[in-house]
């Protein structure tokens with residue numbers, strides 16, 4: 001069940017044209033235009049959660065210059081709809 005789009009496990013961007021892992025679980029080396037994570041590279045040694053925190057700490061700005069942000073794009077709305085709380089939970 002897929003509309004052909006995939007959700008970034010780091011920032012929650014839901015319009016990825018490629019998944020971060022292929023059908024056999026290998027990284028696709030695609031780059032999320034929202035947070036700039038390259039799957040198979042950036043997430044080899046850093047968890048998706050840590051990458052998300054880095055992105056948030058950096059201002060959670062749209063990353064790609066080649067692919068503009070969708071109209072009305074909002075990092076916080078994107079994170080919320082993906083179920084990624086914008087505020088870290090501690091305890």
Ligand SMILES: [Zn+2]
Pocket residue numbers: 008009010011012013032033034035036037
């Ligand atoms: Zn992303």
